Amino acid sequence: MSPISSTSQVEPFDYVIFGATGDLTMRKLIPAIYHRFREGQIPDNFRFIGTARSQLTHEEYRERASKALSDFVNRTYYDAKVAAKFIEHIFYASLNGAEESGSWQNLLDLFTPKDAEKVRVFYLATSPNLFGQICANLSKYKLVTDNTRVVLEKPIGYDLQTANEINESVGKYFKEDAIFRIDHYLGKETVQDLLGLRFANPFMENVWSAENIDYIQITAAETVGVEGRGPYYDKSGAMRDMIQNHLLQVMCMVAMEKPASLNANDLRNEKLKILNALVPITGQKVAENTVRAQYQRGFLEETTARSYLEDLGENQTSQTETYVTVKAEIDTPRWKGVPFYIRTGKRLHKKVSEIVIQFKESSTTLFPSKPGPDRLIIRLQPNEGLTLSIMAKDPTSDEVALRRANLDVSFTQEFNIRYPDAYERLMLDAVRGNPILFIRRDEVEAAWKWVEPILDGWSKNITPLAVYSAGSWGPEEAKIMLAKNGHIWHEDMR
Numbered sequence: 001m002s003p004i005s006s007t008s009q010v011e012p013f014d015y016v017i018f019g020a021t022g023d024l025t026m027r028k029l030i031p032a033i034y035h036r037f038r039e040g041q042i043p044d045n046f047r048f049i050g051t052a053r054s055q056l057t058h059e060e061y062r063e064r065a066s067k068a069l070s071d072f073v074n075r076t077y078y079d080a081k082v083a084a085k086f087i088e089h090i091f092y093a094s095l096n097g098a099e100e101s102g103s104w105q106n107l108l109d110l111f112t113p114k115d116a117e118k119v120r121v122f123y124l125a126t127s128p129n130l131f132g133q134i135c136a137n138l139s140k141y142k143l144v145t146d147n148t149r150v151v152l153e154k155p156i157g158y159d160l161q162t163a164n165e166i167n168e169s170v171g172k173y174f175k176e177d178a179i180f181r182i183d184h185y186l187g188k189e190t191v192q193d194l195l196g197l198r199f200a201n202p203f204m205e206n207v208w209s210a211e212n213i214d215y216i217q218i219t220a221a222e223t224v225g226v227e228g229r230g231p232y233y234d235k236s237g238a239m240r241d242m243i244q245n246h247l248l249q250v251m252c253m254v255a256m257e258k259p260a261s262l263n264a265n266d267l268r269n270e271k272l273k274i275l276n277a278l279v280p281i282t283g284q285k286v287a288e289n290t291v292r293a294q295y296q297r298g299f300l301e302e303t304t305a306r307s308y309l310e311d312l313g314e315n316q317t318s319q320t321e322t323y324v325t326v327k328a329e330i331d332t333p334r335w336k337g338v339p340f341y342i343r344t345g346k347r348l349h350k351k352v353s354e355i356v357i358q359f360k361e362s363s364t365t366l367f368p369s370k371p372g373p374d375r376l377i378i379r380l381q382p383n384e385g386l387t388l389s390i391m392a393k394d395p396t397s398d399e400v401a402l403r404r405a406n407l408d409v410s411f412t413q414e415f416n417i418r419y420p421d422a423y424e425r426l427m428l429d430a431v432r433g434n435p436i437l438f439i440r441r442d443e444v445e446a447a448w449k450w451v452e453p454i455l456d457g458w459s460k461n462i463t464p465l466a467v468y469s470a471g472s473w474g475p476e477e478a479k480i481m482l483a484k485n486g487h488i489w490h491e492d493m494r
């Protein structure tokens with residue numbers, strides 16, 4: 001398969017990662033830069049500088065980075081010679097981000113005045129409560145140049161107030177256009193393709209409204225549990241972990257009006273309008289429009305799976321939701337009356353992120369039987385592609401009987417490419433200074449404003465915590481919610 005070849009080289013840069021010994025850096029960030037280095041998009045004079053509190057030499061950190069490449073880069077794209085060359089660009093500074101002095105000298109020692117000519121990106125992959133102090137230190141030690149951006153990992157806050165605190169503390173030292181709040185779902189090629197699908201195909205644009213669409217489902221189902229992230233996840237839950245950020249962003253890409261241009265602010269203005277048009281879910285409406293649940297023991301991927309509480313550890317109790325469905329409504333002329341069912345869950349039947357557009361039924365009486373509604377399935381991952389399920393004449397019948405047929409496209413086969421991981425595009429966009437796929441402060445705040453009353457209702461038990469078996473498609477309550485409106489989940493049982 002061909003690499004990504006149509007994108008040009010970025011400028012020379014220094015990427016400084018805070019949290020460089022962590023899971024995210026090893027699993028995603030190092031492999032992302034490696035892929036783009038291998039494909040020739042990264043100039044020779046770049047550096048990847050890892051920082052964390054662990055005391056490591058450059059050499060010891062390079063060993064960890066090499067292991068990350070062999071563990072997390074697919075064999076097809078692992079080239080030992082390229083990997084060895086890539087590793088030479090990696091450096092390490094032991095540093096406590098929360099400390100005001102002392103260890104920061106280790107990072108300062110790696111910079112000379114000449115380095116200020118390069119683009120500088122500080123990627124904060126630590127707990128967000130360190131963001132303010134790290135930025136204060138970056139400023140104090142004069143590490144912020146005119147060409148510096150700061151990338152903030154999620155979560156941006158636990159609620160609106162803490163999100164504001166984080167934004168304020170970073171905003172003291174960086175202007176909004178230098179702050180890149182990452183949402184890796186926007187880095188997924190298929191999420192970006194929603195722009196192409198909707199706005200480059202007039203026939204799609206023409207049917208994309210309440211006039212033709214009955215309801216929309218946005219699903220991010222995972223088979224994994226909380227893995228080693230129990231302490232974080234148990235405080236967060238599925239609503240804060242997936243819906244407040246990733247799935248609301250996907251919903252915005254599905255629902256927004258055509259932006260005036262592909263300029264970052266035009267796009268973000270349109271997404272913001274959708275977030276602001278979400279009908280608030282408050283009081284008793286929380287019970288009608290949301291389902292929250294936690295996984296119990298079950299059977300998944302041909303083996304028995306533990307319950308969430310067992311995954312957390314001995315003798316744990318928890319009311320944290322590992323599954324959510326929200327029925328959202330957008331109060332705009334285009335979408336009035338169209339439910340957007342947004343769901344996510346851990347330990348579900350299969351790993352799939354997809355958007356299902358369920359069209360309205362035809363009212364024709366031409367055929368012996370009533371045609372069923374058409375349905376467009378946009379597969380974000382895996383098997384990136386589209387399926388349009390339409391009605392066709394049944395060739396086995398001499399009458400004009402109808403039968404369902406699928407128009408199927410797999411993007412990987414169609415374009416014959418390696419599908420890049422979201423972090424590749426996002427990390428290089430930060431170097432390019434292109435914020436189009438990053439979240440603006442007002443979007444974060446609008447999302448929290450909509451999510452908070454739901455969380456508040458849950459804290460009062462207005463929606464009781466339901467249960468589901470690991471390996472299932474989630475709780476019965478979610479099926480019932482749709483059935484009340486005559487709707488049904490798209491659930492592939494293979």
Ligand SMILES: NC(=O)C1=CN([C@@H]2O[C@H](COP(=O)(O)OP(=O)(O)OC[C@H]3O[C@@H](n4cnc5c(N)ncnc54)[C@H](OP(=O)(O)O)[C@@H]3O)[C@@H](O)[C@H]2O)C=CC1
Nearest residue numbers: 019020021022023024052053054096097098125126153154
């Ligand atoms: N892992 C994932 O898949 C995802 C993670 N994220 C977010 O990314 C961030 C990092 O996640 P993850 O890598 O999983 O977390 P880990 O717990 O694996 O890593 C945390 C990192 O922060 C470092 N660290 C902790 N305290 C300090 C400090 N005071 N000064 C400097 N470094 C410090 C740790 O190293 P040391 O102990 O040596 O200091 C370690 O490198 C979190 O905000 C998480 O929510 C977002 C999406 C997905």
Ligand SMILES: O=C1O[C@H](COP(=O)(O)O)[C@@H](O)[C@H](O)[C@H]1O
Nearest residue numbers: 154184220222224241242246353
């Ligand atoms: O941000 C997060 O995303 C992952 C799911 O990402 P995907 O790209 O694999 O769909 C999720 O597992 C994690 O809990 C969450 O923090």
